[in-house]
Amino acid sequence: MHRIFTTSVASVYPHYVTKVEKKGRTKAELDQVIEWLTGFDESTLQKHLDAGTTFEDFFAQADLNPNASLITGVVCHVRVEEVEDPLMQKIRYLDKLVDELAKGKTMEKVLRG
Numbered sequence: 001m002h003r004i005f006t007t008s009v010a011s012v013y014p015h016y017v018t019k020v021e022k023k024g025r026t027k028a029e030l031d032q033v034i035e036w037l038t039g040f041d042e043s044t045l046q047k048h049l050d051a052g053t054t055f056e057d058f059f060a061q062a063d064l065n066p067n068a069s070l071i072t073g074v075v076c077h078v079r080v081e082e083v084e085d086p087l088m089q090k091i092r093y094l095d096k097l098v099d100e101l102a103k104g105k106t107m108e109k110v111l112r113g
Contacts, residue, residue: 002085009055022102023103030098032111033111055087059090067112
């Protein structure tokens with residue numbers, strides 16, 4: 001089992017916020033991206049953050065967007081569409097969306113609109 005699976009989302013979330021805000025994006029936009037991917041609205045996301053939910057449990061409870069498979073590209077030198085472990089692929093999907101948001105892509109493109 002990879003270490004990230006048992007890491008709390010709350011421990012990584014502030015890094016996501018910092019990353020997007022440094023590039024002129026907002027926490028609200030980040031939350032919108034997370035909601036698109038997982039189906040978690042703002043209050044549900046906050047409950048997961050407050051509870052210290054692990055990535056494994058976070059994605060087990062998520063209703064993954066049917067268009068998530070449209071997320072392609074490279075994160076940490078790995079093509080997200082080629083990740084074999086389903087949980088790791090979902091985590092990489094999230095990483096890729098955060099990267100795209102931070103790089104200034106339009107929300108329509110980030111959310112595969």
